[in-house]
Amino acid sequence: MSIEFRGLSKSFGGVQAVSDLTFEVAPGRVTGFLGPNGSGKTTTLRMLMGLVTPDAGTALVGGRPYAEHPHPARVVGASLEASFHPGRTARGHLRTLAPHVGVPAARVDEVLAQVGLSAAADRKVGGFSLGMRQRLALATTLLGDPDVLVLDEPANGLDPAGIIWLRDLLRFLASEGRTVLVSSHVLAEVQATVDDVVVIAQGRLVHASSLAEMVRLADSHVRVCGPDLAALATVAQEQGWRVDRRGDHLRISGASAAQVGAAAFAAGQAVHELTEVGANLEETFLQLVSGESVAAEKTQEVAA
């Protein structure tokens, strides 16, 4: 079940929170919805869930507005409005929700186990850490076994082990064919989790692609040195890789260090240095959201 945003706009007083936003979120993949603080992520997700009325445009899940699904909570699990009564236990909180979602009480213990909260099931939520609250919020979204998960900053408050756990869970849920949309203001936080990225700034779309394509945009390359740079350049060009000569080394794009090393070895060319220079994704992300022209031009190339 895909999510579709078409020409979505919303302003609050004089503030244009979301402006003519159009993008799609595919099933079976984890999509990162990224943008700096105040860029309009939460407002967009709230419009998807029918909590805010757009000034223009549509936000559809599986081809219709969220509220028009016969059992909406069985279709979309969203962590936007997660609030817990501090005096209630984790199990009690989920048991209260179960009838509204339309699932039997037995489902509660399943989702508590899924998020690693079985041992804390009968503890009061008021005493929960931020990470435990995040897990409970996730349990809430999973209650209706929905096809679509919409998670607002789910990694907030999780420790490193918790972040790895969340990554594995989200990847598993996507592998089951679910649509997983995860908002974050830090690309690095979701980089290892997401398949696709949607970046917004000041309410506008600035980039939408697979993560792989964004890595290409970030221009990762292999740095190679050797006694005969001209011969090494010819070897790389024959493989169809892009080669730039930079002083005492070559910068080769479109290949891994292993591929460059193997090609040089096959051609009998000595290599003195072979370094894979990782894509600086965070820098690309910051360029995108600050609207720097270089990144914008590159984005248009990708879009074309």
Ligand SMILES: Nc1ncnc2c1ncn2[C@@H]1O[C@H](COP(=O)(O)OP(=O)(O)OP(=O)(O)O)[C@@H](O)[C@H]1O
């Ligand atoms: N109910 C509201 N009334 C007035 N202004 C609002 C309201 N909701 C959002 N805004 C404004 O709209 C803009 C976008 O806010 P939004 O919360 O959607 O951003 P965000 O990308 O989710 O930010 P963050 O990462 O900080 O959560 C901000 O300028 C915010 O102040």
